[in-house]
Amino acid sequence: MSELEHSSSLQSQEKPTLKVVGFVCDWSVDLKGALTEDGRLREVPNVYVMMIPCSGFIRPSWLEFALKNGADGVFVCGCPYGDCLNREGNFLIRNRIQQMRRRLQRQRIDPERVTMLAYGLHDREGFLLAIKAFLEDLRRRVVPGGQAVTRAAQQSSPNEIS
Amino acid sequence: MYKRILKNLQRATLQVDVLLNRVLPSDWNPLYYTGGLSNLFLTILILSGIFLFFYYVPDPNEAHRSITFITERVPYGRIIRGVHRYAADGFMVAIFLHLFRNWFTERYLFSRDIPWISGMFLLGFAGFVGITGYFMAWDDRAQALLAMTLHMLRSIPLVGPWLNELLLGGGGVGERTLVRFLFLHVVPAVTLYLLLWWHYIRIRHPKIWPPAVWVLFSLGLVFLLSSLVPVVSGVPASPTAQPQVIPLDFLYMWPYWLLKYVGPIWAIVLGFVLFSYGMYIPYQLREKPEVMGVRHAGVAQVIEPNCTGCELCYYDCPYNAIIMVPSPRPGQTKAAQNRKLLAVVIESRCVECGICIGACPFQALELPRLMENQVLERVLAACRS
Numbered sequence: 388m389s390e391l392e393h394s395s396s397l398q399s400q401e402k403p404t405l406k407v408v409g410f411v412c413d414w415s416v417d418l419k420g421a422l423t424e425d426g427r428l429r430e431v432p433n434v435y436v437m438m439i440p441c442s443g444f445i446r447p448s449w450l451e452f453a454l455k456n457g458a459d460g461v462f463v464c465g466c467p468y469g470d471c472l473n474r475e476g477n478f479l480i481r482n483r484i485q486q487m488r489r490r491l492q493r494q495r496i497d498p499e500r501v502t503m504l505a506y507g508l509h510d511r512e513g514f515l516l517a518i519k520a521f522l523e524d525l526r527r528r529v530v531p532g533g534q535a536v537t538r539a540a541q542q543s544s545p546n547e548i549s
Numbered sequence: 550m551y552k553r554i555l556k557n558l559q560r561a562t563l564q565v566d567v568l569l570n571r572v573l574p575s576d577w578n579p580l581y582y583t584g585g586l587s588n589l590f591l592t593i594l595i596l597s598g599i600f601l602f603f604y605y606v607p608d609p610n611e612a613h614r615s616i617t618f619i620t621e622r623v624p625y626g627r628i629i630r631g632v633h634r635y636a637a638d639g640f641m642v643a644i645f646l647h648l649f650r651n652w653f654t655e656r657y658l659f660s661r662d663i664p665w666i667s668g669m670f671l672l673g674f675a676g677f678v679g680i681t682g683y684f685m686a687w688d689d690r691a692q693a694l695l696a697m698t699l700h701m702l703r704s705i706p707l708v709g710p711w712l713n714e715l716l717l718g719g720g721g722v723g724e725r726t727l728v729r730f731l732f733l734h735v736v737p738a739v740t741l742y743l744l745l746w747w748h749y750i751r752i753r754h755p756k757i758w759p760p761a762v763w764v765l766f767s768l769g770l771v772f773l774l775s776s777l778v779p780v781v782s783g784v785p786a787s788p789t790a791q792p793q794v795i796p797l798d799f800l801y802m803w804p805y806w807l808l809k810y811v812g813p814i815w816a817i818v819l820g821f822v823l824f825s826y827g828m829y830i831p832y833q834l835r836e837k838p839e840v841m842g843v844r845h846a847g848v849a850q851v852i853e854p855n856c857t858g859c860e861l862c863y864y865d866c867p868y869n870a871i872i873m874v875p876s877p878r879p880g881q882t883k884a885a886q887n888r889k890l891l892a893v894v895i896e897s898r899c900v901e902c903g904i905c906i907g908a909c910p911f912q913a914l915e916l917p918r919l920m921e922n923q924v925l926e927r928v929l930a931a932c933r934s
Contacts, residue, residue: 408931413843426931435931438843440919443865444903446910452925457932467570469581472656473867473902475754480907505575507563 405525407434407460408453409518412442412476415466416506416514431518442466443476447487450501454491460525464504464514477505497528552834558653582759583647589759589767590640591741597633598738605685607727612687613785620779631775637679639767641800644675657831659900660751660868667747669827674737674744679801681734687727688783690795695722697805704813751898753867847917848899849906851892854881855913858890862905862914870898871905884911 411418418436421429428434439445442465450461463484465477481503488498502521506514569578579586604623606615619626648668651657657665684691702716703709718725749755758764783795797805807816838845849870857880863871876891892913894905905914906921915921 406932408928425934426927435934437924437927437931439903440843440846440916441902441904443907444916444919445907446921447907448910449921449924449928453928453932456929458928467566467575467578469576469578470566472654473900473904474752474756475865475867476902476904476907479865479904483907507567509560509563510567513567 404433405459405522405529406457407462407518407522407525408458409434409436409462409464410439410442410445410449411436411464412466413438413440414472415442415464415508416511417508418511421511428515428518430515431522434518434522441471441473441476443471443473443479445480445483447483447490450484450487451491454496454500459529460500460502460521462502462504462518462521464506467505467507470507477503499528500525555653555834558649559655562650562653577760577762579759579763580646580650582756582763583643583650585756585759586763586767587640587643587647588745588757589764590636590643593636593768593771594633594640595738597629597636598735600629601633602735605731607731608724609687609722609727609786610724612685612727613782616686616782620782627779628772628775631778631780632771634780635771635774637682638798638800639771640675641679644672645800648672652830658835660870660898661900662831663751664748665831666828667744669824671741671744671748672827673824674741676801678734678738678741680804681730681737683801684727684730685734686782687786689786690783692786693795694802694805697808701804701808701813701817705817706814751868753865753869843919844901846901846903846919848896848901849894849903850915850917851894852913852915853891855885855911856880856888856892857882857885857911857913858888858892859911860890860892861908861910862892865908866905867902868898868900870895870900882911885913 418428418438422436423429423432426435426437428436442463445463450463453461463480465471465480468477468481471477484501484503488501491498491501504514504517504521506517566578566580569580575581601619604615604619604626606612616630619630621627651665651668680694683694698716699713702712705712714720716726716729717723718729749757759767799806804816804820807819811819856876858873858876860873863873871892871894873890874893876888879886880888892905901916903916903919906916908914912921
């Protein structure tokens, strides 16, 4: 029993803290009171959230910039598809992220580190669940103590080939 | 208080969305297509209306008989007549859903007041067309409605009796009366399209048609209803008939409903007050810029030396706020040196959403209070912390 506890605590120590940068549309999930002063999510403190006027405001190059400057994951959250206040913002950014993924793949950056979410104003639970799932997914892609691995590195490592 | 009620209504509206999105894929959610559904029902109404127009005789003695002819003799006439009736109900339901949804989710802010104001006119015209439609059947219900309408018009001071005569085309119901009603039914219906042009004018890619599933569903629904529950007229109107109790539906007949509780002049006044209040809604609860924070990041600005005239922002702007003009001089960056066009933001149309910033790959657009380097600085600070 004590061994088990010991090993699990060791594991959690080994797990690096992930850094995630998120852009959240101000009209989508209501995060009033869910953020600390420096813009982190209270429930998931390693997620840094920036409010923006519409998810279509995001330039994909900003997401790339975040990934290259030490963020392990990036996400954009817009309103549910079809419900964008400006009708198209979330569809536009979804397409742009889709195009960006191929660009990232060419640069040997794991495209799964970027994700697009869509949650309405009062769907904070769904949003937080999705964030936690995204973090869980990221954690699997991270080498201990370092940044998220690229897909190329994953494929070349002997454990992954099956 | 009022603000809190609106907030709760918004919460309820969005929670219905969340529930529907659990059942359906979110791009099938019918509540995202209330405008498209109204347009669909309007199309059904126009097409079936043209069919009915071929057979309808606008004469007090012939009108009821011509409708019986449509129902009983004309192939599929019964179905088409039912479709016209039930699509009118669907039209009103879709319009009210559209109105309340856009009201509660604040889709009237900034330059979006143009669709809102034209929408109020569309609502008024659609209601008017619906009401005059009830007179077409010229049965006992139409007669009772006519009596109530005349009663209402007569109560208007000074011009009341004159309006009465204008509506009837003479001292009493004569052969000119139904021609006038037919005119009042058809011409405002056509005017709806003129108003729709105004409704769409500032919208770049309006969603004017629902997904195929809902087109088929609505078509099926009106056809099924019209064959299962056929529409019937009452007894023909006649000058000697006694006024009696008639059923009034809530969608179109609510002004007549009011007559039971208030005087005729007050029913008219109330209609005007409601209409004027509707026009005032977009200006009622304007928030101060300080409160709006990131929602009010300033009108998008073109960084002229960087603009290459590629038109990407022009295609993506949802409000037609960006136009391309011939470039007065070449730009400064390498990509902008051979430009033919230059993007210009029309400030009165901009809603400060920043979609053009996401569209521009040349760093030629900025929101003044949320510039690119501010965003990047914050990203960097987050990554380094």
